[in-house]
Amino acid sequence: MTSATESQESNAAVVWLPRAIFQAFLDLLSADGYQIIGPRIEQGAIVYAPLERVEDLPLGWTDEQGPGLYRLKKRADEAAFGYVVGPHSWKRFLFPPQTDLMRSKQTDEGWDMSPVEPADDKYAFLGVRACELAAMEVQDRVFMTPMFTDELYQRRRSQSLIIAVNCTSAAPTCFCTSMNSGPKCHKGFDLALTELTGGFVVEIGSELGRRFTDRLMLVPVTTQREQDAAAAQQQAVDQITRTLDREHVQSTLKNRLNHKRWDEVAEKCLSCANCTMVCPTCFCSSVDDVTNLVDEEVIRQRHWDSCFNFDFSHISGGPVRDQTRSRYRQWLTHKLTHWVDQFGTSGCVGCGRCIAWCPVGIDLTEEARILCEDPAVPEEGQP
Amino acid sequence: MIAVRPKLAVIKFASCDGCQLSLLSLEDELLTIARAVQISHFAEASSRLEPGPYDLTLVEGSITTPEDRHRLKKLREDSKLLITIGACATSGGVQALRNFASHDDFMRAVYARPDFIETLATSTPIAAHVKVDFELRGCPIDKHQLLEVIASLLAGHRPRTSTESVCQACKRRGNVCVVVAQNLPCLGPVTHSGCGAICPTYDRGCYGCFGPTVQPNTVALSDHLLSGRVNESEAAMLMHGINAYAPEFATEGQRLWQLAGLPKTLHSSLQPARHEEPSA
Ligand code: SF4
Ligand code: SF4
Numbered sequence A: 001m002t003s004a005t006e007s008q009e010s011n012a013a014v015v016w017l018p019r020a021i022f023q024a025f026l027d028l029l030s031a032d033g034y035q036i037i038g039p040r041i042e043q044g045a046i047v048y049a050p051l052e053r054v055e056d057l058p059l060g061w062t063d064e065q066g067p068g069l070y071r072l073k074k075r076a077d078e079a080a081f082g083y084v085v086g087p088h089s090w091k092r093f094l095f096p097p098q099t100d101l102m103r104s105k106q107t108d109e110g111w112d113m114s115p116v117e118p119a120d121d122k123y124a125f126l127g128v129r130a131c132e133l134a135a136m137e138v139q140d141r142v143f144m145t146p147m148f149t150d151e152l153y154q155r156r157r158s159q160s161l162i163i164a165v166n167c168t169s170a171a172p173t174c175f176c177t178s179m180n181s182g183p184k185c186h187k188g189f190d191l192a193l194t195e196l197t198g199g200f201v202v203e204i205g206s207e208l209g210r211r212f213t214d215r216l217m218l219v220p221v222t223t224q225r226e227q228d229a230a231a232a233q234q235q236a237v238d239q240i241t242r243t244l245d246r247e248h249v250q251s252t253l254k255n256r257l258n259h260k261r262w263d264e265v266a267e268k269c270l271s272c273a274n275c276t277m278v279c280p281t282c283f284c285s286s287v288d289d290v291t292n293l294v295d296e297e298v299i300r301q302r303h304w305d306s307c308f309n310f311d312f313s314h315i316s317g318g319p320v321r322d323q324t325r326s327r328y329r330q331w332l333t334h335k336l337t338h339w340v341d342q343f344g345t346s347g348c349v350g351c352g353r354c355i356a357w358c359p360v361g362i363d364l365t366e367e368a369r370i371l372c373e374d375p376a377v378p379e380e381g382q383p
Numbered sequence B: 001m002i003a004v005r006p007k008l009a010v011i012k013f014a015s016c017d018g019c020q021l022s023l024l025s026l027e028d029e030l031l032t033i034a035r036a037v038q039i040s041h042f043a044e045a046s047s048r049l050e051p052g053p054y055d056l057t058l059v060e061g062s063i064t065t066p067e068d069r070h071r072l073k074k075l076r077e078d079s080k081l082l083i084t085i086g087a088c089a090t091s092g093g094v095q096a097l098r099n100f101a102s103h104d105d106f107m108r109a110v111y112a113r114p115d116f117i118e119t120l121a122t123s124t125p126i127a128a129h130v131k132v133d134f135e136l137r138g139c140p141i142d143k144h145q146l147l148e149v150i151a152s153l154l155a156g157h158r159p160r161t162s163t164e165s166v167c168q169a170c171k172r173r174g175n176v177c178v179v180v181a182q183n184l185p186c187l188g189p190v191t192h193s194g195c196g197a198i199c200p201t202y203d204r205g206c207y208g209c210f211g212p213t214v215q216p217n218t219v220a221l222s223d224h225l226l227s228g229r230v231n232e233s234e235a236a237m238l239m240h241g242i243n244a245y246a247p248e249f250a251t252e253g254q255r256l257w258q259l260a261g262l263p264k265t266l267h268s269s270l271q272p273a274r275h276e277e278p279s280a
């Protein structure tokens, strides 16, 4: 805890972080042993990667998105968080794409098995959006249940610092308002920033977060700035055009399993799994035992997998979902309905990634709408 | 410890030797390989070439001459397990482009005295002639996959060579999709994984070196490519590249050539079957 003198503004819930000392804030994070992960430009997109300096951020850049489309564009200003969401999600750090779980070595006394200790990474996630906070909560229900806890996930989740950012603009692919997940950050963060010209309005969400604002001696925000922040946040709300009739879809989609639309979407779908890979909530993985040539060492590896894989549903006799039609149906029904039965939340937070990063631009909101349209189209497809 | 080391042979047909080189470039693992198997025949590595039978034969290259056809039959008899390595052996390779063209024209264009050359009009995969126990994809193959195949066959289980699309390796690697962000043509969604998505990592679209994945939706992909990315003949060339004679790419490439107004038919000896039945 910080001393009383340091924390002169310790009761203020909303403070002002001038852009001029933003670097000092990043330095504090580094000094406290956090590896900062935040937005950076790589390969023509804003991705999440390690960074240390303000200049590492995508200053003055934004993204233009649509179904199967993503482009970087220059902004008129030097905003650091003036983009929406990109191809990466925080899941690549909390639930890494590839992990070694266990190592076994053959010894004179037999096989010696030892779990691979998860690396002790302490992350500061910088620029987490509201839909992404929601996605983390969705994954918490998968990886941290009373029955089963993923050690790596839990460790990283519990020791990471979350610096959220309120969206001040939205992409045409966003539909968080339909999923009750944004665009404003309400909970699940240590600090939440709203970017204005010259600095950030900072909401303090935890004692851990306050330790930083106190050490930077941030002063309470002015009413004017608070109003400006609210207006900037409203701008994002106003820009959201995409919708999904969440409750209707949740209750209806299950009764549309033989709809002919599944055949139509299967004609277009490549079953490439991009949508599941970019989705911040999809959690499927496979585990393989990798032996070395002389059979003396085995590494148990886990890697992201997807229900779009032909082999994913392989059981004795062959795959259960042996057509794209049934694989697409698995994806959509799991995301929008069965997830609710399984985990008590929707599996979709409305981030729009699966729409933008589907190489052929298949849009789940449109598919769900057509499938759930009333009156129901006669069920003609095959089961 | 393996008491008697299984005998390994690496045999080449029509190919560039790149896949065999992948074995040689396993520098760190070569000593372990030599502990695990006895390298009986590997012309790239040693001039001491032992005759068969072999326990494990890695076959590179496609069948393009009558003599090779004969040599392959004999090799099959000599091999307990026969594994093809690479696009040539598995789908006929880039040289299978001749299957869609006039072989005589090619001969006249390339050789001063075509009458000196004895060759087949087609380039066909190993499985079109003999029974193949496992096909390892790639142009060239991935050395780690090769290691995995050797290790698992020695251990007696199925190799872990996923049939997933290149996209998944691409995404796990953290690449930004070049189709979505850069409007480049990419065969990743219909291509068998194994390379680790090398090309998209370096801002290139996938060339399909590992051949079609399971149930590739080639039509949907090329329809998408045709909407403002490439024209019909460019799309056809993409499909008819390294794995032109892989059944799904062959068919789709022909459809695209048709759309481009340059129809291509398969050599008469290959029609209408997509693959000759393996006859072991
Ligand atoms: S299903 Fe699509 S929109 Fe919903 S959370 Fe996943 S990626 Fe985002
Ligand atoms: S949609 Fe598919 S990949 Fe995603 S969590 Fe469900 S089954 Fe897994």
Ligand code: SF4
Residues within 6 Å of the ligand: A268, A269, A270, A271, A272, A273, A274, A275, A276, A308, A357, A358, A359, A360, A361, A362
């Ligand atoms: S919906 Fe799009 S991203 Fe998902 S598997 Fe189909 S083609 Fe790929």
Ligand code: SF4
Residues within 6 Å of the ligand: A274, A359, B166, B167, B168, B170, B171, B175, B176, B177, B178, B179, B180, B186, B187, B188, B189, B197, B200, B205, B206
């Ligand atoms: S770059 Fe190619 S391989 Fe990678 S995700 Fe995009 S389409 Fe798939």
